[in-house]
Amino acid sequence: MLSPRLKAWSVHLFTASGVLAGVLALDRVQAHDIRLAFWWMMVAVFIDSADGTLARRWQVLRYAPEIDGRRLDDMVDYFTWVLLPVVAMLWWGWLPPLVWAAPLVCSALGMANSQAKTDDDYFLGFPSLWNIVALYLWRWHLPVVLNGAIVLTLSLCVLLPIRFIYPSKTRFLRRTSMVLMTLWGVLVLYSLTGTGPSHELCFRWSNLFPVYYLGLSFWLHCQDKPVPARSGSEPGEERVHER
Numbered sequence: 118m119l120s121p122r123l124k125a126w127s128v129h130l131f132t133a134s135g136v137l138a139g140v141l142a143l144d145r146v147q148a149h150d151i152r153l154a155f156w157w158m159m160v161a162v163f164i165d166s167a168d169g170t171l172a173r174r175w176q177v178l179r180y181a182p183e184i185d186g187r188r189l190d191d192m193v194d195y196f197t198w199v200l201l202p203v204v205a206m207l208w209w210g211w212l213p214p215l216v217w218a219a220p221l222v223c224s225a226l227g228m229a230n231s232q233a234k235t236d237d238d239y240f241l242g243f244p245s246l247w248n249i250v251a252l253y254l255w256r257w258h259l260p261v262v263l264n265g266a267i268v269l270t271l272s273l274c275v276l277l278p279i280r281f282i283y284p285s286k287t288r289f290l291r292r293t294s295m296v297l298m299t300l301w302g303v304l305v306l307y308s309l310t311g312t313g314p315s316h317e318l319c320f321r322w323s324n325l326f327p328v329y330y331l332g333l334s335f336w337l338h339c340q341d342k343p344v345p346a347r348s349g350s351e352p353g354e355e356r357v358h359e360r
Contacts, residue, residue, distance in 0.1 A: 125180035128171045132189055135164040139197040146205045151255060154205060156309055158248045159302075161197040165190070166285075191228055194245075199224040202251040206268070211254055213265040219272035220247055227275040238286040239337075243274035252305070253327065256320055280338040282330065289337060294330075301326035 119127070142157035168190065172178075177186055199220060207217045224245040227233060235241055250271060254264050284294040301323050308320035 121176065121180045124175040125177040126184075128168060128175055128177050129181060129184045129186065129189060131164060131171065132168045132186065132193060135161045135168075135193040135197050138164060139193075139201050142197075142201055143204070146201070146208055149209070151209065152309055155248075155252055155255070156306075158197070158202065158252075159306060159309070161193075161201075162248060165194060165197065195225065195228055197248070198245050199228075199247050202247040206247075206251050206254065206264075209255075211251075211261060211264050212268060213261055216265040216268055219269050220245070220275075223272040223275040234283070235280065238283050238288065239280040240283055241278055241280060242276060243271050243279070244281055244283075245275060249327070253324075256308075279335070281334040282337065284330070287337075290333065294333075297326050297329055 138157050138161040142154045142161065145151075145154035145157060172186055177184075203217050203220050206212050224247070227242050227245055230242070233241055233244075250268065254267070259267075282289075282294060284298045285291070287294065304319040304323040308316045308323065310316065
């Protein structure tokens with residue numbers, strides 16, 4: 118049976134392994150193997166979605182405090198959620214000239230923002246889900262100019278004080294959000310396994326979750342004012358950032 122300290126260190130290694138998935142995705146990006154590139158991006162998404170739960174369960178702050186879990190996660194996140202998909206969109210020719218700079222700069226500022234999460238469990242600003250944006254730009258086959266408009270709009274939203282739900286933590290419809298997010302993940306993963314009619318149908322159904330996510334986020338944002346995040350962590354508060 119693993120010791121508590123070994124378990125805690127295994128969580129940090131699991132978080133860091135997101136970089137490995139990102140590099141494998143980047144290798145497929147340069148090879149123009151779009152489908153496999155997105156598979157590896159989804160592996161990185163899975164790692165990022167699971168490491169926070171493991172960190173709390175195995176008390177990494179207590180048993181491996183020498184590693185700053187939040188800083189580690191932020192570095193991995195910027196690579197896998199921002200740099201990787203933006204480079205992919207650039208290399209694959211999906212964006213107008215220089216538009217790629219907007220998500221890189223805005224997301225760097227957004228991730229460094231100490232007020233990026235509210236005390237009532239929302240993201241304050243678009244949470245830089247550029248992997249997901251790239252996935253849908255690929256499957257929607259939109260004109261490059263329209264792709265650029267979408268990316269610029271979302272980049273601006275990173276810096277605006279608009280609340281976006283945190284599916285695993287925002288209390289309103291949390292269970293519904295988690296069920297729909299899980300179904301979305303299954304549909305997306307299946308759609309990446311082939312090009313037949315069933316794969317296309319699953320992808321079309323997956324469009325419903327982004328509509329739900331954005332619609333619910335904007336509706337809740339308009340209901341009342343966000344609760345600002347604390348400027349620092351409370352004693353004993355979990356430092357491992359989770360998306």
